[in-house]
Amino acid sequence: MCRDCSVPLTPSRRSFSTFLAVGAGLTLLTACNPSFPAGSVQTPEGSTSAVASGSPAAVPSESPEPVATAVVEPVSETPATAQPSPSAALPAQHSLTDPASPWLVVNKYRPLQPADYAPADLVQPAVAMATSGESALLNGTTAAAAEAMFAAAAADGVFLTLASGYRSYNTQVATYNNYVAARGQADADTASARPGYSEHQTGWAFDIADGGGACSFQPCFADQPAGVWAAANGHRFGFVVRYQWMFHPITGYYYEPWHLRYIGVEAATDMVNKGIHTLEEYFGTGAAPGYP
Template identity: 70%
Template sequence: MCHDCVAGGPSGASRRSFTRFLAAGAGLTVLAACTPEAPAGVPPSSSSAAPAVTSQVPSPVAAPSVESTTAAVEPPPQAPVPPSATLPRQFSLTDPASPWLVVNKHRPLSPADYVPADLVHPNVRLAVSGEAALLNSTTAVAAEAMFAAAAHDGVSITLASGYRSYGTQVATYNGYVATRGQADADTASARPGYSEHQSGWSFDIGDGGGACGFQPCFADQPAAVWAKANGHRFGFVVRYPWMFHPITGYYYEPWHLRYLGVEAATDMAARGISTAEEYFGVDAAPAYA
Protein backbone atom coordinates (compact mmCIF):
# COMPACT_ATOMS: atom_id res chain seq x y z
CA MET A 1 0.00 0.00 0.00
CA CYS A 2 1.20 3.54 -0.81
CA HIS A 3 1.30 5.75 2.28
CA ASP A 4 2.25 8.99 0.44
CA CYS A 5 -0.71 9.29 -1.97
CA VAL A 6 -3.08 12.31 -1.63
CA ALA A 7 -6.72 11.27 -1.71
CA GLY A 8 -8.52 14.58 -2.12
CA GLY A 9 -5.97 17.18 -3.20
CA PRO A 10 -3.72 19.52 -1.16
CA SER A 11 -5.17 20.62 2.16
CA GLY A 12 -6.59 24.12 2.15
CA ALA A 13 -6.05 24.72 -1.55
CA SER A 14 -8.71 26.62 -3.49
CA ARG A 15 -10.60 24.91 -6.29
CA ARG A 16 -8.65 26.96 -8.84
CA SER A 17 -5.31 26.06 -7.24
CA PHE A 18 -6.31 22.40 -7.22
CA THR A 19 -7.18 22.67 -10.95
CA ARG A 20 -3.75 24.19 -11.63
CA PHE A 21 -2.17 21.38 -9.61
CA LEU A 22 -3.78 18.73 -11.82
CA ALA A 23 -3.03 20.60 -15.04
CA ALA A 24 0.63 20.71 -14.12
CA GLY A 25 0.76 16.95 -14.28
CA ALA A 26 1.35 16.57 -10.57
CA GLY A 27 -1.61 14.24 -10.40
CA LEU A 28 0.21 11.82 -12.70
CA THR A 29 3.33 12.02 -10.56
CA VAL A 30 1.44 11.40 -7.33
CA LEU A 31 -0.45 8.44 -8.75
CA ALA A 32 2.72 7.01 -10.23
CA ALA A 33 4.29 7.04 -6.78
CA CYS A 34 1.93 4.19 -5.86
CA THR A 35 3.53 1.94 -8.46
CA PRO A 36 6.85 0.14 -7.84
CA GLU A 37 8.65 2.37 -10.33
CA ALA A 38 7.86 5.71 -11.93
CA PRO A 39 7.94 5.87 -15.75
CA ALA A 40 11.36 6.70 -17.13
CA GLY A 41 11.94 10.19 -18.48
CA VAL A 42 9.23 11.97 -16.46
CA PRO A 43 10.86 14.61 -14.27
CA PRO A 44 9.29 15.43 -10.89
CA SER A 45 6.89 18.39 -11.15
CA SER A 46 6.48 21.30 -8.77
CA SER A 47 4.04 24.19 -8.44
CA SER A 48 6.71 26.70 -9.51
CA ALA A 49 7.43 24.88 -12.76
CA ALA A 50 3.80 24.35 -13.80
CA PRO A 51 2.79 25.53 -17.31
CA ALA A 52 -0.01 28.08 -17.96
CA VAL A 53 -3.51 26.98 -17.02
CA THR A 54 -6.24 26.80 -19.65
CA SER A 55 -9.86 27.72 -19.04
CA GLN A 56 -10.95 24.10 -18.87
CA VAL A 57 -9.91 21.39 -16.50
CA PRO A 58 -8.09 18.68 -18.49
CA SER A 59 -9.38 15.14 -18.43
CA PRO A 60 -7.76 13.02 -15.69
CA VAL A 61 -4.77 11.06 -16.92
CA ALA A 62 -4.69 7.39 -15.94
CA ALA A 63 -1.67 6.26 -13.98
CA PRO A 64 0.48 3.65 -15.68
CA SER A 65 -0.21 0.11 -14.56
CA VAL A 66 2.23 -1.98 -12.56
CA GLU A 67 2.49 -4.35 -15.51
CA SER A 68 3.58 -1.57 -17.87
CA THR A 69 6.25 -0.26 -15.51
CA THR A 70 7.69 -3.58 -14.42
CA ALA A 71 10.00 -5.20 -16.94
CA ALA A 72 11.25 -8.10 -14.78
CA VAL A 73 10.01 -11.56 -15.75
CA GLU A 74 9.93 -14.51 -13.37
CA PRO A 75 12.60 -17.05 -14.40
CA PRO A 76 11.35 -20.57 -15.11
CA PRO A 77 11.72 -22.97 -12.18
CA GLN A 78 14.85 -25.09 -12.29
CA ALA A 79 15.09 -28.78 -11.48
CA PRO A 80 16.49 -29.46 -8.02
CA VAL A 81 20.15 -30.39 -7.89
CA PRO A 82 20.60 -34.00 -6.70
CA PRO A 83 22.97 -34.65 -3.79
CA SER A 84 25.25 -36.66 -6.06
CA ALA A 85 26.03 -33.51 -8.06
CA THR A 86 28.40 -32.32 -5.32
CA LEU A 87 30.89 -35.13 -5.95
CA PRO A 88 33.96 -34.23 -8.03
CA ARG A 89 33.49 -37.23 -10.34
CA GLN A 90 30.23 -37.79 -12.18
CA PHE A 91 29.07 -40.96 -13.92
CA SER A 92 26.23 -41.98 -16.21
CA LEU A 93 22.92 -43.08 -14.68
CA THR A 94 21.91 -45.05 -17.78
CA ASP A 95 25.07 -46.75 -19.06
CA PRO A 96 25.03 -50.33 -17.71
CA ALA A 97 28.83 -50.21 -17.46
CA SER A 98 28.63 -47.22 -15.08
CA PRO A 99 28.79 -47.68 -11.29
CA TRP A 100 26.02 -45.07 -10.97
CA LEU A 101 23.61 -46.97 -13.20
CA VAL A 102 20.10 -46.70 -11.76
CA VAL A 103 17.92 -49.70 -12.56
CA ASN A 104 14.38 -49.83 -11.23
CA LYS A 105 10.82 -50.45 -12.40
CA HIS A 106 10.88 -47.30 -14.51
CA ARG A 107 14.46 -47.63 -15.74
CA PRO A 108 15.25 -50.93 -17.54
CA LEU A 109 18.66 -51.97 -18.71
CA SER A 110 19.55 -50.93 -22.24
CA PRO A 111 19.97 -53.22 -24.04
CA ALA A 112 17.56 -55.47 -22.18
CA ASP A 113 19.83 -58.50 -22.66
CA TYR A 114 22.97 -56.68 -21.52
CA VAL A 115 25.93 -58.85 -20.50
CA PRO A 116 28.90 -57.28 -18.63
CA ALA A 117 32.12 -57.63 -20.60
CA ASP A 118 34.29 -58.23 -17.53
CA LEU A 119 32.60 -60.92 -15.44
CA VAL A 120 34.99 -62.67 -13.04
CA HIS A 121 34.96 -65.04 -10.07
CA PRO A 122 35.72 -63.03 -6.92
CA ASN A 123 38.04 -64.59 -4.35
CA VAL A 124 35.40 -64.79 -1.60
CA ARG A 125 33.51 -67.48 0.24
CA LEU A 126 30.83 -68.78 -2.11
CA ALA A 127 27.45 -70.30 -1.38
CA VAL A 128 26.63 -70.69 -5.09
CA SER A 129 28.23 -71.82 -8.33
CA GLY A 130 27.90 -71.12 -12.04
CA GLU A 131 26.97 -67.66 -13.29
CA ALA A 132 25.65 -66.72 -9.82
CA ALA A 133 29.24 -66.77 -8.57
CA LEU A 134 30.26 -64.02 -11.03
CA LEU A 135 30.52 -60.24 -10.60
CA ASN A 136 31.91 -57.53 -12.82
CA SER A 137 35.59 -56.92 -12.13
CA THR A 138 35.17 -53.65 -10.19
CA THR A 139 32.51 -55.09 -7.90
CA ALA A 140 34.57 -58.26 -7.41
CA VAL A 141 37.62 -56.35 -6.15
CA ALA A 142 35.49 -54.31 -3.74
CA ALA A 143 33.69 -57.44 -2.51
CA GLU A 144 37.00 -59.18 -1.81
CA ALA A 145 38.14 -56.24 0.32
CA MET A 146 34.83 -56.07 2.18
CA PHE A 147 34.61 -59.80 2.90
CA ALA A 148 38.21 -59.77 4.16
CA ALA A 149 37.52 -56.83 6.48
CA ALA A 150 34.43 -58.55 7.84
CA ALA A 151 36.42 -61.74 8.48
CA HIS A 152 39.04 -59.67 10.32
CA ASP A 153 36.21 -58.48 12.58
CA GLY A 154 35.07 -62.05 13.15
CA VAL A 155 32.09 -61.91 10.75
CA SER A 156 31.69 -64.49 8.00
CA ILE A 157 29.94 -63.31 4.80
CA THR A 158 29.17 -65.51 1.82
CA LEU A 159 28.28 -64.63 -1.75
CA ALA A 160 24.77 -66.05 -2.12
CA SER A 161 23.81 -64.75 -5.58
CA GLY A 162 25.79 -62.61 -7.99
CA TYR A 163 25.35 -62.14 -11.73
CA ARG A 164 22.06 -63.27 -13.25
CA SER A 165 21.65 -63.35 -17.01
CA TYR A 166 18.55 -62.19 -18.87
CA GLY A 167 17.56 -65.81 -19.52
CA THR A 168 18.00 -66.75 -15.88
CA GLN A 169 15.92 -63.77 -14.81
CA VAL A 170 13.13 -64.91 -17.14
CA ALA A 171 13.02 -68.26 -15.37
CA THR A 172 13.33 -66.70 -11.90
CA TYR A 173 10.58 -64.16 -12.45
CA ASN A 174 8.23 -66.65 -14.10
CA GLY A 175 8.72 -68.98 -11.14
CA TYR A 176 7.56 -66.26 -8.76
CA VAL A 177 4.56 -65.48 -10.97
CA ALA A 178 3.56 -69.14 -11.11
CA THR A 179 3.62 -69.58 -7.35
CA ARG A 180 2.59 -66.15 -6.07
CA GLY A 181 0.85 -64.31 -8.92
CA GLN A 182 2.23 -61.40 -10.91
CA ALA A 183 1.27 -58.61 -8.48
CA ASP A 184 3.13 -60.29 -5.61
CA ALA A 185 5.98 -61.38 -7.86
CA ASP A 186 6.60 -57.76 -8.86
CA THR A 187 7.38 -56.88 -5.23
CA ALA A 188 9.90 -59.72 -4.81
CA SER A 189 11.56 -60.27 -8.19
CA ALA A 190 12.52 -57.98 -11.05
CA ARG A 191 11.10 -58.51 -14.47
CA PRO A 192 13.63 -59.61 -17.10
CA GLY A 193 15.70 -56.63 -18.20
CA TYR A 194 15.00 -54.74 -14.95
CA SER A 195 17.32 -56.61 -12.57
CA GLU A 196 20.42 -55.10 -10.97
CA HIS A 197 21.88 -58.60 -10.81
CA GLN A 198 22.11 -58.61 -14.61
CA SER A 199 24.34 -55.51 -14.49
CA GLY A 200 27.06 -57.22 -12.45
CA TRP A 201 27.01 -54.35 -9.93
CA SER A 202 24.87 -56.17 -7.34
CA PHE A 203 24.92 -59.37 -5.33
CA ASP A 204 23.16 -61.02 -2.42
CA ILE A 205 25.03 -62.02 0.70
CA GLY A 206 24.52 -64.79 3.21
CA ASP A 207 25.72 -65.31 6.75
CA GLY A 208 28.53 -67.79 7.27
CA GLY A 209 26.36 -69.58 9.80
CA GLY A 210 23.71 -70.18 7.15
CA ALA A 211 20.82 -68.76 9.17
CA CYS A 212 17.84 -66.87 7.71
CA GLY A 213 18.99 -66.83 4.10
CA PHE A 214 16.72 -64.56 2.00
CA GLN A 215 14.32 -64.15 4.94
CA PRO A 216 13.38 -61.05 6.95
CA CYS A 217 15.24 -62.42 9.99
CA PHE A 218 18.49 -62.13 8.01
CA ALA A 219 18.54 -58.44 9.01
CA ASP A 220 19.59 -59.53 12.53
CA GLN A 221 22.37 -61.88 11.42
CA PRO A 222 26.00 -60.75 11.91
CA ALA A 223 26.68 -60.58 8.17
CA ALA A 224 23.74 -58.23 7.53
CA VAL A 225 24.45 -56.04 10.55
CA TRP A 226 28.12 -55.69 9.63
CA ALA A 227 27.46 -55.02 5.93
CA LYS A 228 24.86 -52.35 6.68
CA ALA A 229 27.24 -50.53 9.04
CA ASN A 230 30.44 -50.91 7.02
CA GLY A 231 29.53 -51.53 3.39
CA HIS A 232 29.92 -47.88 2.37
CA ARG A 233 33.65 -48.06 3.23
CA PHE A 234 34.01 -50.39 0.24
CA GLY A 235 31.45 -48.72 -2.05
CA PHE A 236 28.34 -50.73 -1.16
CA VAL A 237 24.84 -49.78 -0.02
CA VAL A 238 21.83 -51.86 0.97
CA ARG A 239 19.87 -51.16 -2.19
CA TYR A 240 16.38 -51.94 -0.86
CA PRO A 241 16.25 -50.58 2.70
CA TRP A 242 13.54 -50.97 5.30
CA MET A 243 10.29 -49.02 4.65
CA PHE A 244 11.47 -47.44 1.38
CA HIS A 245 9.54 -49.69 -1.01
CA PRO A 246 7.35 -46.73 -2.14
CA ILE A 247 10.56 -45.36 -3.68
CA THR A 248 12.54 -48.45 -4.69
CA GLY A 249 9.58 -50.68 -5.58
CA TYR A 250 10.84 -53.57 -3.44
CA TYR A 251 10.41 -54.58 0.17
CA TYR A 252 13.36 -54.71 2.54
CA GLU A 253 16.21 -56.90 1.33
CA PRO A 254 19.05 -56.69 3.86
CA TRP A 255 20.99 -59.21 1.77
CA HIS A 256 21.00 -57.22 -1.50
CA LEU A 257 24.10 -55.02 -1.82
CA ARG A 258 24.83 -52.64 -4.66
CA TYR A 259 28.20 -51.17 -5.62
CA LEU A 260 28.10 -47.39 -6.24
CA GLY A 261 31.72 -46.56 -5.50
CA VAL A 262 33.29 -45.47 -2.23
CA GLU A 263 32.69 -41.75 -2.83
CA ALA A 264 28.95 -42.08 -3.51
CA ALA A 265 28.26 -44.76 -0.89
CA THR A 266 30.15 -42.83 1.80
CA ASP A 267 28.42 -39.57 0.87
CA MET A 268 25.02 -41.27 1.08
CA ALA A 269 25.86 -42.62 4.53
CA ALA A 270 27.12 -39.24 5.74
CA ARG A 271 23.99 -37.47 4.52
CA GLY A 272 21.62 -40.15 5.82
CA ILE A 273 20.20 -40.79 2.34
CA SER A 274 18.80 -44.30 2.02
CA THR A 275 18.00 -44.83 -1.66
CA ALA A 276 19.81 -44.43 -4.97
CA GLU A 277 16.70 -42.74 -6.39
CA GLU A 278 16.91 -39.92 -3.86
CA TYR A 279 20.68 -39.57 -4.07
CA PHE A 280 20.83 -39.40 -7.85
CA GLY A 281 17.65 -37.34 -8.20
CA VAL A 282 15.55 -39.76 -10.26
CA ASP A 283 11.86 -40.48 -9.86
CA ALA A 284 10.58 -43.06 -7.42
CA ALA A 285 9.51 -46.34 -9.05
CA PRO A 286 7.00 -48.08 -6.81
CA ALA A 287 5.47 -50.00 -9.73
CA TYR A 288 6.13 -50.70 -13.38
CA ALA A 289 5.15 -47.84 -15.64
Protein backbone atom coordinates in the same frame (compact mmCIF):
# COMPACT_ATOMS: atom_id res chain seq x y z
CA MET B 1 12.18 -59.77 -5.74
CA CYS B 2 8.85 -60.53 -4.25
CA ARG B 3 6.95 -57.51 -3.09
CA ASP B 4 3.37 -56.33 -2.57
CA CYS B 5 3.03 -52.76 -1.41
CA SER B 6 -0.62 -53.28 -0.50
CA VAL B 7 0.31 -55.35 2.55
CA PRO B 8 0.10 -53.27 5.75
CA LEU B 9 3.39 -52.85 7.61
CA THR B 10 3.91 -52.96 11.34
CA PRO B 11 6.07 -50.39 13.13
CA SER B 12 8.98 -52.65 14.04
CA ARG B 13 11.36 -54.69 11.94
CA ARG B 14 11.14 -57.58 14.41
CA SER B 15 7.35 -57.82 14.20
CA PHE B 16 7.55 -57.58 10.42
CA SER B 17 10.08 -60.41 10.46
CA THR B 18 7.68 -62.54 12.49
CA PHE B 19 4.88 -61.88 10.01
CA LEU B 20 7.09 -62.80 7.08
CA ALA B 21 7.98 -66.11 8.70
CA VAL B 22 4.62 -67.46 7.56
CA GLY B 23 4.27 -68.58 3.96
CA ALA B 24 2.42 -65.56 2.62
CA GLY B 25 4.85 -63.09 4.14
CA LEU B 26 7.91 -64.99 2.95
CA THR B 27 6.44 -65.00 -0.54
CA LEU B 28 6.16 -61.23 -0.36
CA LEU B 29 9.73 -60.76 0.77
CA THR B 30 11.62 -63.01 -1.62
CA ALA B 31 11.42 -63.08 -5.37
CA CYS B 32 9.24 -65.91 -6.36
CA ASN B 33 9.61 -69.20 -8.11
CA PRO B 34 6.36 -71.17 -8.18
CA SER B 35 8.08 -74.42 -7.23
CA PHE B 36 11.28 -75.30 -5.41
CA PRO B 37 12.46 -78.46 -3.68
CA ALA B 38 11.83 -79.42 -0.10
CA GLY B 39 14.74 -78.52 2.16
CA SER B 40 15.43 -75.30 0.30
CA VAL B 41 14.81 -71.61 0.90
CA GLN B 42 13.62 -69.28 -1.78
CA THR B 43 16.14 -66.64 -2.74
CA PRO B 44 15.59 -63.27 -4.46
CA GLU B 45 14.08 -63.37 -7.95
CA GLY B 46 13.46 -67.06 -8.02
CA SER B 47 16.70 -68.93 -7.35
CA THR B 48 16.69 -71.66 -4.71
CA SER B 49 19.19 -72.65 -2.06
CA ALA B 50 19.63 -75.99 -0.37
CA VAL B 51 20.02 -75.45 3.38
CA ALA B 52 22.21 -77.55 5.62
CA SER B 53 21.74 -77.08 9.34
CA GLY B 54 24.44 -74.81 10.76
CA SER B 55 25.99 -74.06 7.37
CA PRO B 56 25.54 -71.40 4.67
CA ALA B 57 22.94 -71.95 2.00
CA ALA B 58 24.28 -73.66 -1.10
CA VAL B 59 22.77 -72.26 -4.31
CA PRO B 60 22.76 -74.19 -7.58
CA SER B 61 23.66 -72.58 -10.90
CA GLU B 62 21.97 -70.09 -11.58
CA SER B 63 35.18 -40.81 -3.16
CA PRO B 64 33.59 -36.89 -1.22
CA GLU B 65 34.86 -33.52 -2.68
CA PRO B 66 33.31 -30.58 -4.60
CA VAL B 67 31.69 -30.04 -7.23
CA ALA B 68 30.14 -32.04 -10.04
CA THR B 69 26.81 -33.47 -11.07
CA ALA B 70 25.59 -36.90 -12.04
CA VAL B 71 25.06 -37.43 -15.74
CA VAL B 72 21.32 -37.97 -16.09
CA GLU B 73 20.37 -39.23 -19.54
CA PRO B 74 16.71 -39.56 -20.55
CA VAL B 75 15.00 -42.93 -20.16
CA SER B 76 11.82 -44.23 -21.72
CA GLU B 77 9.81 -43.67 -18.54
CA THR B 78 10.73 -41.12 -15.87
CA PRO B 79 8.54 -40.52 -12.81
CA ALA B 80 7.21 -37.02 -12.40
CA THR B 81 8.59 -36.88 -8.86
CA ALA B 82 12.25 -36.69 -9.94
CA GLN B 83 14.18 -34.11 -7.93
CA PRO B 84 17.61 -32.43 -8.21
CA SER B 85 20.43 -34.81 -7.31
CA PRO B 86 22.11 -34.66 -3.87
CA SER B 87 25.08 -36.40 -5.51
CA ALA B 88 26.31 -33.05 -6.86
CA ALA B 89 29.08 -32.96 -4.22
CA LEU B 90 31.05 -35.72 -5.95
CA PRO B 91 34.01 -34.98 -8.24
CA ALA B 92 33.45 -37.79 -10.73
CA GLN B 93 30.63 -37.96 -13.22
CA HIS B 94 29.05 -41.26 -14.14
CA SER B 95 26.07 -42.24 -16.23
CA LEU B 96 22.82 -43.17 -14.51
CA THR B 97 21.61 -45.23 -17.49
CA ASP B 98 24.71 -47.02 -18.82
CA PRO B 99 24.71 -50.56 -17.33
CA ALA B 100 28.52 -50.44 -17.26
CA SER B 101 28.41 -47.42 -14.91
CA PRO B 102 28.63 -47.87 -11.12
CA TRP B 103 26.00 -45.14 -10.76
CA LEU B 104 23.42 -46.95 -12.87
CA VAL B 105 19.91 -46.69 -11.40
CA VAL B 106 17.76 -49.63 -12.49
CA ASN B 107 14.29 -50.05 -11.06
CA LYS B 108 10.69 -50.55 -12.21
CA TYR B 109 10.74 -47.21 -14.07
CA ARG B 110 14.26 -47.59 -15.42
CA PRO B 111 14.95 -50.79 -17.40
CA LEU B 112 18.39 -51.80 -18.54
CA GLN B 113 19.40 -50.52 -21.95
CA PRO B 114 19.87 -52.86 -23.75
CA ALA B 115 17.47 -55.16 -21.95
CA ASP B 116 19.70 -58.20 -22.52
CA TYR B 117 22.86 -56.47 -21.26
CA ALA B 118 25.64 -58.74 -20.03
CA PRO B 119 28.82 -57.41 -18.34
CA ALA B 120 31.96 -57.90 -20.42
CA ASP B 121 34.22 -58.55 -17.42
CA LEU B 122 32.46 -61.16 -15.30
CA VAL B 123 34.80 -62.91 -12.87
CA GLN B 124 34.47 -65.09 -9.80
CA PRO B 125 35.77 -63.21 -6.75
CA ALA B 126 38.12 -64.97 -4.34
CA VAL B 127 35.62 -65.00 -1.45
CA ALA B 128 33.69 -67.64 0.48
CA MET B 129 30.84 -68.93 -1.66
CA ALA B 130 27.37 -70.27 -0.90
CA THR B 131 26.53 -70.49 -4.60
CA SER B 132 27.95 -71.71 -7.90
CA GLY B 133 27.67 -71.25 -11.66
CA GLU B 134 26.79 -67.83 -13.09
CA SER B 135 25.50 -66.74 -9.68
CA ALA B 136 29.08 -66.87 -8.36
CA LEU B 137 30.16 -64.13 -10.81
CA LEU B 138 30.41 -60.33 -10.47
CA ASN B 139 31.83 -57.66 -12.73
CA GLY B 140 35.53 -57.01 -12.20
CA THR B 141 35.17 -53.81 -10.16
CA THR B 142 32.56 -55.26 -7.83
CA ALA B 143 34.54 -58.48 -7.42
CA ALA B 144 37.68 -56.61 -6.32
CA ALA B 145 35.70 -54.49 -3.85
CA ALA B 146 33.95 -57.60 -2.51
CA GLU B 147 37.29 -59.32 -1.91
CA ALA B 148 38.52 -56.32 0.11
CA MET B 149 35.26 -56.14 2.09
CA PHE B 150 35.11 -59.85 2.89
CA ALA B 151 38.75 -59.77 4.06
CA ALA B 152 38.08 -56.78 6.32
CA ALA B 153 35.03 -58.48 7.79
CA ALA B 154 37.07 -61.63 8.48
CA ALA B 155 39.71 -59.51 10.24
CA ASP B 156 36.89 -58.27 12.50
CA GLY B 157 35.78 -61.84 13.18
CA VAL B 158 32.75 -61.74 10.85
CA PHE B 159 32.34 -64.41 8.18
CA LEU B 160 30.54 -63.30 5.01
CA THR B 161 29.60 -65.56 2.13
CA LEU B 162 28.46 -64.64 -1.37
CA ALA B 163 25.00 -66.13 -1.77
CA SER B 164 23.85 -64.83 -5.17
CA GLY B 165 25.62 -62.64 -7.71
CA TYR B 166 25.14 -62.24 -11.45
CA ARG B 167 21.89 -63.36 -13.05
CA SER B 168 21.66 -63.35 -16.83
CA TYR B 169 18.77 -62.02 -18.88
CA ASN B 170 17.85 -65.55 -19.97
CA THR B 171 17.78 -66.73 -16.36
CA GLN B 172 15.45 -63.88 -15.49
CA VAL B 173 13.23 -64.64 -18.50
CA ALA B 174 12.76 -68.22 -17.28
CA THR B 175 12.13 -67.14 -13.69
CA TYR B 176 9.59 -64.48 -14.61
CA ASN B 177 7.78 -66.60 -17.21
CA ASN B 178 7.42 -69.50 -14.78
CA TYR B 179 5.82 -67.18 -12.28
CA VAL B 180 3.46 -65.66 -14.86
CA ALA B 181 2.38 -69.15 -15.90
CA ALA B 182 1.68 -70.12 -12.31
CA ARG B 183 0.07 -66.96 -10.98
CA GLY B 184 -0.67 -64.53 -13.83
CA GLN B 185 1.19 -61.41 -14.91
CA ALA B 186 -0.37 -59.01 -12.39
CA ASP B 187 0.77 -61.16 -9.49
CA ALA B 188 4.13 -61.83 -11.14
CA ASP B 189 4.79 -58.10 -11.38
CA THR B 190 4.44 -57.75 -7.61
CA ALA B 191 6.75 -60.68 -6.99
CA SER B 192 9.58 -60.90 -9.52
CA ALA B 193 11.58 -58.39 -11.53
CA ARG B 194 10.76 -58.44 -15.21
CA PRO B 195 13.62 -59.49 -17.47
CA GLY B 196 15.88 -56.50 -18.03
CA TYR B 197 14.90 -54.80 -14.75
CA SER B 198 17.11 -56.65 -12.27
CA GLU B 199 20.23 -55.26 -10.58
CA HIS B 200 21.66 -58.77 -10.50
CA GLN B 201 21.96 -58.67 -14.31
CA THR B 202 24.44 -55.78 -14.12
CA GLY B 203 27.14 -57.47 -12.05
CA TRP B 204 27.08 -54.47 -9.66
CA ALA B 205 24.92 -56.22 -7.03
CA PHE B 206 25.03 -59.40 -4.97
CA ASP B 207 23.44 -61.04 -1.96
CA ILE B 208 25.40 -62.05 1.11
CA ALA B 209 24.80 -64.63 3.80
CA ASP B 210 26.17 -65.11 7.28
CA GLY B 211 28.84 -67.76 7.72
CA GLY B 212 26.58 -69.65 10.10
CA GLY B 213 23.74 -69.72 7.58
CA ALA B 214 21.24 -68.06 9.93
CA CYS B 215 18.35 -65.99 8.55
CA SER B 216 19.41 -66.28 4.91
CA PHE B 217 17.13 -64.13 2.73
CA GLN B 218 14.98 -63.17 5.72
CA PRO B 219 14.58 -59.79 7.46
CA CYS B 220 16.25 -61.16 10.59
CA PHE B 221 19.49 -61.30 8.59
CA ALA B 222 19.87 -57.62 9.57
CA ASP B 223 20.49 -58.75 13.15
CA GLN B 224 23.09 -61.40 12.25
CA PRO B 225 26.80 -60.49 12.52
CA ALA B 226 27.18 -60.37 8.74
CA GLY B 227 24.14 -58.10 8.31
CA VAL B 228 25.19 -55.75 11.11
CA TRP B 229 28.77 -55.53 9.86
CA ALA B 230 27.84 -54.98 6.20
CA ALA B 231 25.34 -52.24 7.01
CA ALA B 232 27.89 -50.41 9.16
CA ASN B 233 30.98 -50.91 7.00
CA GLY B 234 29.91 -51.59 3.42
CA HIS B 235 30.33 -47.96 2.35
CA ARG B 236 34.06 -48.16 3.14
CA PHE B 237 34.32 -50.50 0.15
CA GLY B 238 31.73 -48.81 -2.09
CA PHE B 239 28.61 -50.78 -1.12
CA VAL B 240 25.17 -49.75 0.10
CA VAL B 241 22.22 -51.83 1.27
CA ARG B 242 20.07 -51.21 -1.78
CA TYR B 243 16.58 -51.99 -0.43
CA GLN B 244 16.35 -50.55 3.05
CA TRP B 245 13.67 -50.84 5.73
CA MET B 246 10.42 -48.98 4.97
CA PHE B 247 11.64 -47.42 1.70
CA HIS B 248 9.65 -49.68 -0.64
CA PRO B 249 7.42 -46.77 -1.82
CA ILE B 250 10.62 -45.33 -3.35
CA THR B 251 12.57 -48.41 -4.44
CA GLY B 252 9.63 -50.64 -5.35
CA TYR B 253 10.95 -53.48 -3.19
CA TYR B 254 10.65 -54.41 0.46
CA TYR B 255 13.53 -54.71 2.90
CA GLU B 256 16.51 -56.80 1.76
CA PRO B 257 19.38 -56.36 4.24
CA TRP B 258 21.34 -59.01 2.32
CA HIS B 259 21.31 -57.20 -1.06
CA LEU B 260 24.42 -55.04 -1.53
CA ARG B 261 25.01 -52.71 -4.46
CA TYR B 262 28.36 -51.24 -5.53
CA ILE B 263 28.34 -47.50 -6.35
CA GLY B 264 31.94 -46.61 -5.39
CA VAL B 265 33.52 -45.53 -2.12
CA GLU B 266 32.93 -41.82 -2.62
CA ALA B 267 29.24 -42.09 -3.45
CA ALA B 268 28.51 -44.74 -0.81
CA THR B 269 30.28 -42.71 1.88
CA ASP B 270 28.50 -39.53 0.75
CA MET B 271 25.13 -41.27 1.03
CA VAL B 272 25.94 -42.38 4.58
CA ASN B 273 27.19 -38.93 5.59
CA LYS B 274 24.04 -37.31 4.21
CA GLY B 275 21.69 -39.89 5.71
CA ILE B 276 20.22 -40.80 2.31
CA HIS B 277 18.85 -44.33 2.04
CA THR B 278 18.01 -44.91 -1.63
CA LEU B 279 19.72 -44.42 -4.97
CA GLU B 280 16.52 -42.88 -6.28
CA GLU B 281 16.79 -40.05 -3.74
CA TYR B 282 20.56 -39.71 -3.96
CA PHE B 283 20.70 -39.44 -7.74
CA GLY B 284 17.42 -37.55 -8.04
CA THR B 285 15.68 -40.00 -10.38
CA GLY B 286 12.38 -40.11 -8.48
CA ALA B 287 10.45 -42.97 -6.89
CA ALA B 288 9.62 -46.17 -8.74
CA PRO B 289 7.04 -48.06 -6.67
CA GLY B 290 5.64 -50.05 -9.60
CA TYR B 291 5.91 -50.59 -13.34
CA PRO B 292 4.44 -47.70 -15.38
